[in-house]
Amino acid sequence: MAKVRVTLLGCGGFMGQHVNRLRKRPDVEIVGLCDVTQEQLDKFTKRHWGNDGQPATPPPTFTDRAKMYAKTKPDAVFVATPHTLHYEHAVEALAAGCHVYMEKPMVTKSADAYALAEHVKKAGKILVVGYNTSCSPRFAYLRDVIRSGELGKLEMVSGYLTQDWRRFTKGSWRQKPELSGGGQAYDSGAHLLNSLCWTVDSPIAEVSAFVDNLDTPVDINSVINVRFTNGVLAAILVSGNSPGAGTHTVFVFDGGRVEVDGWGAHWMRVYKGDGKGGDKQIEVELPQEQMTPDDNFLDAIQGKAKPRTSPQHGIIHTELMDAIYESARTGKPAKPKRK
Numbered sequence: 001m002a003k004v005r006v007t008l009l010g011c012g013g014f015m016g017q018h019v020n021r022l023r024k025r026p027d028v029e030i031v032g033l034c035d036v037t038q039e040q041l042d043k044f045t046k047r048h049w050g051n052d053g054q055p056a057t058p059p060p061t062f063t064d065r066a067k068m069y070a071k072t073k074p075d076a077v078f079v080a081t082p083h084t085l086h087y088e089h090a091v092e093a094l095a096a097g098c099h100v101y102m103e104k105p106m107v108t109k110s111a112d113a114y115a116l117a118e119h120v121k122k123a124g125k126i127l128v129v130g131y132n133t134s135c136s137p138r139f140a141y142l143r144d145v146i147r148s149g150e151l152g153k154l155e156m157v158s159g160y161l162t163q164d165w166r167r168f169t170k171g172s173w174r175q176k177p178e179l180s181g182g183g184q185a186y187d188s189g190a191h192l193l194n195s196l197c198w199t200v201d202s203p204i205a206e207v208s209a210f211v212d213n214l215d216t217p218v219d220i221n222s223v224i225n226v227r228f229t230n231g232v233l234a235a236i237l238v239s240g241n242s243p244g245a246g247t248h249t250v251f252v253f254d255g256g257r258v259e260v261d262g263w264g265a266h267w268m269r270v271y272k273g274d275g276k277g278g279d280k281q282i283e284v285e286l287p288q289e290q291m292t293p294d295d296n297f298l299d300a301i302q303g304k305a306k307p308r309t310s311p312q313h314g315i316i317h318t319e320l321m322d323a324i325y326e327s328a329r330t331g332k333p334a335k336p337k338r339k
Helices: 015-023 038-048 065-072 083-095 110-123 137-148 189-200 293-301 311-330
Strands: 004-009 028-034 076-079 099-102 127-129 154-162 204-212 221-228 233-239 246-253 256-260 268-273 279-282
Touching: 004 015, 004 065, 015 028, 015 038, 015 293, 028 038, 028 065, 065 083, 076 083, 076 293, 083 099, 083 110, 099 293, 110 311, 127 293, 127 311, 137 189, 137 246, 137 256, 137 268, 154 189, 189 221, 189 233, 189 246, 189 311, 204 311, 221 311
Parallel strands: 004 028, 004 076, 076 099, 099 127, 154 233
Antiparallel strands: 154 246, 204 221, 221 233, 246 256, 256 268, 268 279
């Protein structure tokens, strides 16, 4: 079978993780790298090519996206550019005949999310969003439990994420609204919020939110309350001004609860009612092996798996974020504005 020809757009720090993952796959060839300056590309290739255990020669580099697509003829592109550029970059990649792996968030406007979904449909290509938990066996189990009713009816979800985000993103594009589209809630918070929406698997009815920019141009701290149309209530705290990184999410059922790492899915504890007013921790069998979003994307391209995320998940997330910022701005509950 011919190798999947992959290009990388946006060669910053996080793209290095994709390079490491792609190198583990003998069915993949990285055929091009693109960023806005040759200086950035040189830094990236120096870091990821020519050292011990790395290929000696990097792929061709480009500062012009159209030239990269024309010369390399890729099957797929990994996009890790500033958030507000995602829509334009995805549309270009689809027009060039590429499947698209998009780092979160998919886009930063609901209208763009709906428009991009149409572009994907017309192109007949796969677009996935690189959320942390959608490909994990723990969240696959959790969504199955919600759908089956094994622990009863899901009633509430509570979760938090803390990071020293304000300090370590100072001076970067992530604190420039014209490039980021928002702050910590749209950045690391995207993983926690997607874990919520992907798992509850219901449209959002209403959102109430408070945010604090802490004298920066973007939100640093957020408190978000969500009511889903199926009746599930959720309360999410996203902190970008805490010295330690931590996370915890609990899904509360009328017959048990599931505590889980809602940011990275590294751990999970399941408790089931004992019929006597208490509960006990139980062992569970996970429905799949651990995979990365990269592997799921590449397997889906080759027809070996179904994508674990889609433009629809990007739509839900963007609608949620629009409602969060509207509520924070107006001081009133907000409803997602659907097409």
